[in-house]
Amino acid sequence: MPQPYRVEALALHQVGVFDDVSIDFKPIASAERDADKAEIHLFTGPNGCGKSTLLYALAEIFNGYQGDSLILSRFRSSDSYVDFLFREQAGKYGVRYSNLVSPSSNRYGDFLIAKYEPTNGRYFGYGKKNFEENGLRLWRQCTDISTPYNLHPMTRFKYAAFAYSGQRTLRDTKISAIQQITATPFEAALSFDGSVRPQILLQWIANNRTQSALAKADGDNQAAQVYDQALNRITTLIRDICDLELEFRLERSPLAVTVRVNGDTIHFDSLPDGLKSIISWVADLSLRLEAIPWQEQRDVFSQPIILLLDEVDIHLHPKWQRRILPAIQTLLPNAQIFVSTHSPFVVGSVEDAWVYRLPEPGQGNGIIEGVQSGAGKSYRLILNEVFGIDDEFDIETEALFDEFYRLRDRFMKDQQGLEVLLETAGKLAARGEEAALIVNRELRQIARVTGQELSLA
Template identity: 25%
Template sequence: MEIIRLILKDVCRFTHLDIQFAPTAKHASNVTVLVGNNGAGKTTLLKSLATSLSWVIARIRVVKGSGNHLANEDIRNGALIAEIKIAVVDGARTNPDHGIEEGAHCWALARAKLGRKSAVQSALGDATSLADKYRLRLNNDDKASLPLIAYYPVERSVLEIPLKIKTKHTFDQLDGYDNSLNRGVDFRRFFEWFREREDSENESGVSDTVLAEVSKKHGTNSLIWIELSRMKASSRDRQLTAVRSAIAAFMPGFTNLRVQRKPRLHMAIDKDGVTLNVAQLSQGEKSMMALVGDIARRLAMMNQSLDNPLHGDGIVLIDEVDLHLHPKWQRSLIRQLSETFPNCQFVLTTHSPLVISDAKDVLVYVLNDGELHEHNGLYGLDANQVLLEVMDTDIRNSDVQKRLNALLERLQDGDLETAQKLFAELAEELPDGHIELAKAALLLRKLELRRA
C-alpha cells in the first residue's frame, strides 16, 4: 500500500494544501520528509494522514467499522468546513510520474462547524472497497499478508517493561493494527508478544539457558554444544528473528534481545558483549529499540507467510523521527529505514539537518506559514548548509557571527588596527581551535606581513 496524494482544505492552519509523496518520477526513494519551524503544520499533516487511513484499518477489522473523524477544532479559524482527501494504491504504484493513477482508491473526510449545515459530505466508498480487498484475501488464505499502517506521534514514550502480564492476549494478523494509529510505541504489548513467542520457541527448541549451561560444562567446541546450537538455530522463531535482526541493523553492537527470568523477570540485550537490562539503556537507545522493534513486530505479525517478514509493505508515519537520537544515528536513519523495511513507505518530520542530508532521492518538503515548497539536492550537504538553506537558521550564535563578519570586513578593507582589536576580543571568548577564528588569524598575519 502506498499514499499517492493528500489534499487538505481549511484544516488547522492550511487553507489549501496539495502534496504528493515519494516515490515520484524524480525521487526513487520511499521516504518523504517534512521540515519546518514549530507550528508550521508538520504534525497536522501526519495526523490528517493517520485520520484518513484509520478508516481502512477499521473496515478491514469490521465490515462497517468507523475510523477517526475530524474534530471541530481541526477546522481553520474563519472557515465553516474542513476536508481531507487522500489517494492510495494497493501495492506499489506502476507510474509514479502521475499524481493520481488508474486504480487508485480515493476517499474524503469532511467536518462542518457545530451548528452549521455542510454542503460537503464524507465519501468513504473507496476506503471500504480497499478494505474489502484485504478481507477477501484473508477469506481465501488466513495467512495472507496485510499492509502495515502505523503512526508514531511525538508523544510516543518508552514505558518500563511490565513484570506481570495480567491479561492473556492472542496475537494474530489483525492484532498488528492494535493501537497502531493512536498510541505510538506500545512497549507493554511488545513485551507480552515477545515473551509468548520466545516461550514457544524454547518449548520447541533449545533455550539460551540450557545452551549456556552446556557451554560452561563442556565448552563451545564439544560435540554436544555444537549439536544443540544447530538444533537451536533450526528452531528459531521467524517473527522473533525478524525483530532481532531489525534492532541489530539499527543499533550496531546490540544483539540477542531476550526475556530473562532471573534474578527477576526482565528484558535483556547484549551491548558490545555485555548483558544489560533494557531499562539500563539510555533514553535514545530505548527509543530506537522500541520504535524499530514495534515496526518489525507488526510486520512480522502481518506477514507470517513471508520468508522475511520485514519485506512486508505498508505505510509508517513518524513525527520528529530524530527524537532522543545521537547525531551518529540521525545521519544513518533514513538509509537504515529503507534498507531494513524496503517495501514500506515512510513519511517523516524532523528538525535535524543530519537526517535529510545523508540519503539519496529523498523527497523533502519545507513547510512555512501554511505553504509547502519542495526542496531538492540536499544529499551530501553539510549540516551548516542545511541549517542555512533549508531551515533558515543561523549556524552559530548570532552575536559571534556578527563580530566574525565585522572582523573579515576589516581585514578585506586593510584596516589592520581595528582587525587586531576585534581578533583579540574574540580570541579571549572563543575556544582554542575555533575554525573561523583560525582562518581569520591567517588573513591577519598576511595583512601584518604586507604592512611590514
C-alpha cells in the first residue's frame, strides 16, 4: 500500500512553459512492488521543458508563499494558477482571488480558501472535507516562518516535505562550541538551493559525535548507538553509492568537523564535488528528520515524507548516478520522491518508478502520461524512448554514417559511386572498432545483393 501522505495530481495553467497541463501521480501498480521502497516519479526532457517548474509547483503546496516564492516568479499572468490533489483532497493556489468564492471547486473537487493576501492577490485553498483534520493546514501553519514551528508543545507531525538541488553547498565552517541547535527543522526546507545550511549541518555532526562520546564514557552504549545512528546511515549510504568508506570526526584542537575518506582525513572544502553534493543534502535531510516532533514514534528515516530533488545527477560519475536512487529508495521506504534528471543512468536505475517525458518548450499542453520504468532496458533503449536520442556515436561519426548510408542507397539503386562509397566506409572504419564492424557488415550485405566484391583497402 502507498503511504497516505502523497500528492496524487498536479495541473498548471499559464505557468512557465505550460499553457495548460496536468499529471496524475499514480502509485506503482505492480503486485511485485517491494513495500519497503519509496515511490519515485522522474521528470525528464530537454532544457527549458519545465522540469524545475513542476518541482517548484509541488513545493508550493507545502511552502505556502513563504518569503520568495520560486513558482510565483513563473506565473505568466493574473490568471495563472496551480490545481493539485493531496490526500484525496483538492487544492488550488494562484495570484488572483476575485473570481473565487469559498468554498469553491476545481478539476479535482471542492476546497476552502485558507490564505488570501489582498495586497498582492495571492491565495491558497485546500480540502473542503475535514479541513481542520486533513494535515496540510497544520503543516502550513506550523512551518510558516512568521510563527514558531511548535505552536504548542504537544504539536506532532504526521509527515513532512523537503526540497533539494544537486548543488555542492557543503563547506568548511567554524565550530566555536558544542551548543544546542535552535533553528527549526522547517527553516528553508523547500528552497532547493538554500535548503542545506552548512553551519547547522556541521554543528549537528559535532553535537552527535560529542553526545555519543559522553554516552560511551558513562557506559551507556545503547544511548551512544542512538546518537551514532543517523551518521552511520549516511556513511552506509555513501558506501553503497560511491564505494567509499566515510567517517565523520570531531577534531579537538582546533574544534572542527572533518571527514575521513578511505582512511585519509579531508576537509569538506576539498571533497570531490559529487561526494560533497550527496553528503550535503542527505545529511541535511537526516538532521531535519531527527529534529521534527513526529506523531508516530519510529525510525526517522521511515517517517512519511515528500522529497523533491532537482537535478540529482549533477556532479555525479555515471556509476554513482546508477546507484543513488536505489539507495535512497531503500533508505526512505515511506517517501514519495519527485526527481528531475537529464541522466539515462538515473532513469534506468530503478525498476519501480514512473517516468514523465516532458514535451519541447511551447508544446506543454494536455495530459502528461507517465510510463513505468522497468529492469532489463538498455541505456541505448532509454536514450531513444525517454530522451528521444537516436544517435549512437559522436556528431562527426554520425554525419559520416549518414553520408555512408546515402551513398549505399544510391549504389544499391544504380551501381554508381562505388569509389566514394568505399572511401567513406574507410573513414568510418578508421574511427574505431565498433564503427568498423558496422561498416564491414553493411559492405558484406551490399556484396550479397549486388554480386560485386567489396572490401576496404
